[in-house]
Amino acid sequence: DGGITQSPKYLFRKEGQNVTLSCEQNLNHDAMYWYRQDPGQGLRLIYYSQIVNDFQKGDIAEGYSVSREKKESFPLTVTSAQKNPTAFYLCATHSLQGYTEAFFGQGTRLTVV
Amino acid sequence: GQSLEQPSEVTAVEGAIVQINCTYQTSGFYGLSWYQQHDGGAPTFLSYNALDGLEETGRFSSFLSRSDSYGYLLLQELQMKDSASYFCAVRDHNAGNMLTFGGGTRLMVKP
Numbered sequence: 447d448g449g450i451t452q453s454p455k456y457l458f459r460k461e462g463q464n465v466t467l468s469c470e471q472n473l474n475h476d477a478m479y480w481y482r483q484d485p486g487q488g489l490r491l492i493y494y495s496q497i498v499n500d501f502q503k504g505d506i507a508e509g510y511s512v513s514r515e516k517k518e519s520f521p522l523t524v525t526s527a528q529k530n531p532t533a534f535y536l537c538a539t540h541s542l543q544g545y546t547e548a549f550f551g552q553g554t555r556l557t558v559v
Numbered sequence: 560g561q562s563l564e565q566p567s568e569v570t571a572v573e574g575a576i577v578q579i580n581c582t583y584q585t586s587g588f589y590g591l592s593w594y595q596q597h598d599g600g601a602p603t604f605l606s607y608n609a610l611d612g613l614e615e616t617g618r619f620s621s622f623l624s625r626s627d628s629y630g631y632l633l634l635q636e637l638q639m640k641d642s643a644s645y646f647c648a649v650r651d652h653n654a655g656n657m658l659t660f661g662g663g664t665r666l667m668v669k670p
Contacts, residue, residue, distance in 0.1 A: 465630075477656065477658070486665070487663075488646065488660060488662040489602070489663070496655050496656065502655070502657075508656075529652060538602075538658075540658060545589060545592075545609060547592065547604035547607065548592075548602075549592075550601035551601060552600075552601055552604070553600075553601050
């Protein structure tokens with residue numbers, strides 16, 4: 447089935463650790479995004495990429511890093527520099543050909559322990 | 560840059576009609592869309608408007624006025640399962656076709 451997959455669904459991080467969240471899509475879409483969502487809040491953009499080996503910082507990129515080595519994959523690393531990483535992380539993708547809907551992964555809930 | 564404004568919360572009773580407004584600012588407007596998100600879930604696409612007017616999909620309709628930089632989502636015959644957050648979003652030609660979301664409107668449907 448075509449779609450977008452995030453893993454893991456739940457992730458626990460110790461203070462000072464880096465963790466990587468996976469996002470894979472087989473929709474052949476160019477655009478991919480990472481959003482952070484805190485309880486009862488909206489979607490805040492972390493990073494955006496529309497082409498392999500290129501990405502742009504969003505509103506809250508500090509403490510996060512990404513790579514786009516393949517069109518299908520856009521992993522997000524939450525570094526130890528992110529002081530308050532506990533949140534719900536969502537990956538999204540859409541085609542840049544015409545206007546199409548965006549598809550979201552199921553999300554990763556990250557908790558610092 | 561782009562910015563979108565929508566009310567933070569709306570409450571309505573089952574069976575009623577509710578309208579969620581969205582105003583936007585963007586230099587290269589390329590469509591207004593709406594997404595629904597239930598608690599703990601991922602947003603899912605509801606509708607899209609590129610041209611002025613009303614688009615109807617079952618109980619949900621979406622309206623756009625490009626001259627007013629304004630749109631709304633209309634939900635009719637509200638059901639309890641419609642309790643969710645609703646986000647408007649725009650794409651911008653001048654920002655690499657980036658999709659930008661509003662802050663979301665939390666809809667609570669009461670019996």
